[in-house]
Amino acid sequence: MTRSSLLAKLEIIYNLRLHAPRSSLADRSDYRTLLERLDNPHKRLPPAVHIAGTNGKGSTLAFLKAMYEAAGYKVHTYTSPHLVRFNERIGLGGQDIADDLLETYLDHVMNMAQGLQVTFFEITTALAFLAFSRQPANICLIETGMGGRLDCTNIIEAPLATIITRISYDHCQYLGSTLSQIATEKAGIMKPDRPCIIGYQQGFQGAPPSHDSETLPFESIAGQIGTPLHRAGREWSVSFTESDPIHFTFRYGSLQKLYPIPYLVGAHQLENAGAALACTHVIDSFPIHDESRATGLTRVRWAARLQRLDHHPLQGLIPEDWELWLDGGHNDSAGEVLARQAQAWHVHDPRPLHLVMGMKRDKQADQFLAHILPHLTSISLLTIPGMEEQSHDPLTLRQLAQSRRPDLAVACPASLNDALRRLAQAASCPGRILIAGSLFLAAYILGQEPYPLEQTLRA
Known part of the structure; x- marks a missing residue:
């Protein structure tokens, strides 16, 4: 087996015809048949935590993984999309699945899928469940692909716990046009008598809510099916004071603990860390000491989430005293x-902030920009390399930005490299560049392998 043979097989599943959304998980008859042919691996998983949400579910999973691994547990993970290699989606005992094992399992799944109409994400999920059922671990952490109620990961019947992170506007054509509708879909992962940790739905320091004070239905849904809730700001909370910049406080019930600021940057990561910490307290079958929690918070890694690119080739295009940051955020909450x-x-470190942005056309650029525009010195707008036809037109985005900030310097450079060079040449003092707007743009920046970026799309 070679990497090229694996890539050829992955190309087949990338090109699978996307099915229309099902009205219920029960309508996934071919997917269920595939799992039966594989001897129902989803019923033989290590104990699982199931995570849904619009923003923060990947980071929350990363915090949980880091803390449980620091405590000595072996952890499997299932996440999406991948940024550079398909293998990133399936973590086995702390490492991306190896090429040979991935190819072996993929061959088996594709053989069992003959004659069935299944999507890319159904194939991928079945593959992950198969790997998790055959490779021993203490616990597995599973992220939904999109939504929750209809997501094919939601075939897990009795998770240790579920987590629902920040709800925001994304995939509205499938999940609904209001936050209440989207939250209802996410809440579909709740299970009777299984605890659900609800993340912050607005900033813990009182930041304005992104949902226009719309009431989210978590309590009513949990009450109907008998799900115990552990809600941010109620059963648990996080807090931070400027007088102690290296610690934050986590409260769970009457318990209050001081923890180091996480490695992942941003106040929102304290919220995600809080949800993970709450989960470790709720799940009593996997004891974990505070030292392991603290170690996990400082060891955690999660690419393209306010990631500083200190040693990236793009850094060579700007002066050494400039900062270069990358974030895959693309919706209003981001x-x-x-x-x-x-x-x-x-x-803490004032300097001009320059946004370099590329975004897919199906994302709400106006909602994303509404929050960040007041803080910018300039904005450079471009298409996502390799996805030009699927990207927002930079000229249209320029009109949008100028209508909201007539005084803002707006450019439409020919390329990402051109954007960075122009910013460095025009500036009179050290600046900070933030590249954001799309995980596909982040994949282009972080990726090295010659596969089309569109392959990170899930069914």
Whole structure:
């Protein structure tokens, strides 16, 4: 087996015809048949935590993984999308699945899928369940692909716990046009008598809610099916004071603990860390000491989430005293998060902030920009390399930005490299560049392998 043979097989599943959304998980008859042919691996998983949400579910999973691994547990993970290699989606005992094992399991799944109409994400999920059922671990952490109620990961019947992170506007054509509708879909992962940790739905320091005070239905849904809730700001909370910049406080019931600020940057990551910490307290079958929790918070890694690119080739295009940051955020909640970080930068290390943005056409650029535009010195707008036809037109985005900030310097450079060079040449003092707007743009920046970026799309 070679990497090229694996890539050829992955190309087949990338090109699978996307099915229309099902009205219920029960309608996934071919997917269920595939799992039966594989001897129902979803019923033989290590104990699982199931995570849904619009923003923060990947980071929350990363915090949980880091803390449980620091405590000595072996952890499997299932996440999406991948940024550079398909293998990133399936973590086995702390490592991306190896090429040979991935190819072996993929061959088996594709053989069992003959004659069935299944999507890319159904194949991928079945593959992950198969790997998890055959490779021993103490616990597995499973992220939904999109939504929750209809998601094919939601075939897990009795998770240890579920987590629902920040709800925001994304995939509205499938999940609904209101936050209440989207939250209802996410809440579909709740299970009777299984605890559900609800993340912050607005900033823990009182940041404006992104949902226009719309009431979310978590309590009513949990009450109907008998799900115990552990809600941010009620059963648990996080807090932070400027007088102690290296610690934050986590409260769970009457318990109150001081923890180191996480490695992942941003106040929103304290919220995600809080949800993970709450989960470790709720799940009593996997004891974990505070030292392991603290170690996990400082060891955690999660790419393209306010990631500083210190040793990336792009850094060579700007002066050494400039900062280069990357974030895959692309919706209103992500814009709010980045605005909060911009405010923090202005307080602690003020310097001009330049946004370089590329975004897919199906994302709400106006909602994203509404939060971040007031904090910018300039904005450079471009298409996502390799996805030009699927990207927002930079000229249209320029009109949008100028209508909201007539005084803002707006450019439409020919390329990402051109954007960075122009910013460095025009500036009179060290600046900070934030590249954001799309995980596909982040994949282009972080990726090295010659596969089309569109392959990170899930069914």
